[in-house]
Amino acid sequence: MASARIARDRLSVAISTDRNAHAIEARTAVREQQLRVVARAHEVTRPSRSRKLARDWGSGNAIAGMDARQIRDQARHLERDLDLADNALNVLVQNTVGSGIDVLSAPRLPGQPINRELALQLDELWDVWWDAPEVTRAHDYGACQQLLARSWLRDGEAFYQDLVGTVPYLEHGGGVPYSIEMLEADLVPLGFNDPARNILQGVERNAWGRPVAYHVYKQHPGDPLGWTTDTKRVSAEVMHCIANLKRLHQVRGLSVFASAMSRFEDVKDYEESERIAAKVAASMTFQIKKGSGEIYQPAGEGLGGVALVQQGVPVRELRMAPGAIFDDLLPGESIESLGTDRPNPNAATWRKEQLRAAAGGIGVSFSSLLLDYNGTYSAQRQELVEKWGSYLMLAERFIAMSVRPQRQRFVEAAVLAGKVRLPRGWSLRHLAASTYVRPIMPWIDPLKEAYAKGEAEDRGWVSPQQNTLQYGNNPDEVLRQRQDWQQQQQQLQPATPAPAEARAQLRADLSRDMLRDI
CATH class of the missing domain: 1.20.5 (Single alpha-helices involved in coiled-coils or other helix-helix interfaces)
Structure with a gap:
């Protein structure tokens, strides 16, 4: 124990x-x-009760794999059903590619002048190819750029394939045997992953992460005629991706609406609620103010007015017309109009502030998104200058990912087809040297803008060709038109008038004679 x-x-x-x-x-x-x-x-x-710390959801590829398709579907929904989102896309496309980023040939060796003969040959071939550059023959090159840019901005990415030379069942539209095939992001499956072959989200890469091939559906998955899950492997030498990338080593792109999508949805829901409330308020016009309860008789007796019977229940009807006099009201009754608080005077302010924040998220100017151009010249100019830098960035990215590679492939196809002769000692890079004409900044005050450009040219800060390009014109074409105009003037010009000195002497003689007569 x-x-x-x-x-x-x-x-x-x-x-x-x-x-x-x-x-x-x-x-x-x-x-x-x-x-x-x-x-x-x-x-x-420092975590606290009032602040929730965010967490990281992984690499850019992990985030794109989780959200890219849903964001893409939601962005397309906004484009279809929300005029604000559709206008935002229109503004971005208008200021990124406009009617189409033109390419002016400037073939030359380093440090040498432009070979005008080669430039003229390439420009003529380019003009013919511009009218039918893609496989369906449904769009010219300007429309192709607009569709590619729209898909790139809305869906986050777009694809195109180079088709050079003889291709089965394909007839090239232009004089050069080169066409492009434009593809939506749906055709490259986001869910296709194979670590053994280093395939991530439909993109096959090498050990350094460079795409070497794309695995593409043989038919669009949204086709109403049905589709198959079979894919084909297309080399990255001929297929290219135009993607909106925000992270290093990211493979697939995300829509520009990603950060502003919730705000657009809130504005859409709020506007719909305000419209319904305004319609209900507009439907309510007048009310009959009743008297005290003692003046009423049992139901169905002495209603006054015009008695209608619906399903055995008497209904009172008062017909309203301009200048109507109601002489059949019961004692103690009066008619009063209903005062509503619709439309909501604060709705426009709230909507404006929400769209101001959303405009920054998608990279469009607030004035263009809201179509509100009130303000002083300085304020409008400041907003335009700041936002135009964003548009220039988008345009340069689009040129680098789409227009310049297509131009280089076009020149290569022209040389292979014998349309253009490559001079001895030249490379395709020298022959494909070009000037890319982006959309120009719109003018707020044309006189001030023109004076500033002329002053810069007079001081030698810019060349006349640069100013001409800023107007969206081809300098060579402008010179040719000016020469043609001068020739027409010389042919149609009447007899040469007397010089200024002779006219001045004649006026002096007439004045002297008139004074002598007086």
């Missing part, structure tokens, strides 16, 4: 010691956690 009591006492002491040790360890851990939180330099990294 004594030994059992001793063992029990020892066990109690050990348990008490362990409990105290665990309590001390727990308090120490909590204290260390508190010290780590307090020791954080940035307040935003």
Whole structure:
């Protein structure tokens, strides 16, 4: 018995010691956690009840794999059903590619002048190819650029394939055997992954992450005639991706609406609620103010007015017309108009501020998104200058991913087909040297803009060709038209008038004769 009591006492002491040790360890851990939180330099990294810390969802490819398709579908829904989103896309496309980014040939060796003969040959071939550059023959090159840019901005990415030379069942539209095939992002499956072949989201890459091939559906998955899951492998040498990338090593793009999509949806829901409320308020016109309860008789007796019976229940009808006099009201009744608080005077302000924030997210100017151009010249000019830098960035990215590669492939096809002769010592890079004419910045005050451009040209800061390009014109074509105009003037010009000195002398003689007569 004594030994059992001793063992029990020892066990109690050990348990008490362990409990105290665990309590001390727990308090120490909590204290260390508190010290780590307090020791954080940035307040935003300290969790609190009023601030929820964000978490990282992985790499850019992980995020695109989770959200790209849903964001793409939602962006298309906004384009279809929300005029604001459709207008935002229109503005972006208008200021990125406009009617089409033109290409002016400027073949030359480094440090040498432009070979005008080659430039003229390439420009003539380019003009013919511009009318039918793609496989369906449904769009010219300007429309192709607009559709590619629209898909790139709305869906986050678009694809096109180069078709050079003889292709089965394909007849090239232009004089050069080169055509493009435009593809939507749906045709490259986001869910196609194969680590063994280094395929991620339908894109096959090498060890360095460079795309070497794309795995493409043989038919559009949204085709109403049905589709198959069979894919084909297309080399990245002929197939290219135009993607809106925000992260390093990201493979698939995300829509420009991604960050502003919730705000657009809120504006859409709010406007719909305001429209319904305004319609209900407009339907409510007048009310009949009743008297006290003693003046009423039992139901169905002495209604007054015109009595209608619907399903055995008498209904009162008062016909309203301009200048109507109601002489059949019951004692104590009067007609009053209903005053509503619709339309909501604060709705426009709230909508404007929401769209101002959304405009920054998608990279479009607020005035263009809202179609509100109020303000001073300085304010409008400042907004235009700031946003035009964003449009130039988009245009340069589109040229780098689409227009310049297509131009180089066009020149290569022209040389292979014998349409243009490559001079000795030249490379395709020298022959494909070109000037790309982007959309020009619109003018707020044409006189001020023209004066500024002329002053810059007079001071030697820009060349006349640069100013001509800023107007969206081809400098060579402008010179040819000016020469033609001068020739027409010389042919149609009447007899040469007297010089200014002769006219001045004649006026002086007439004045002297008139004074002599007086």
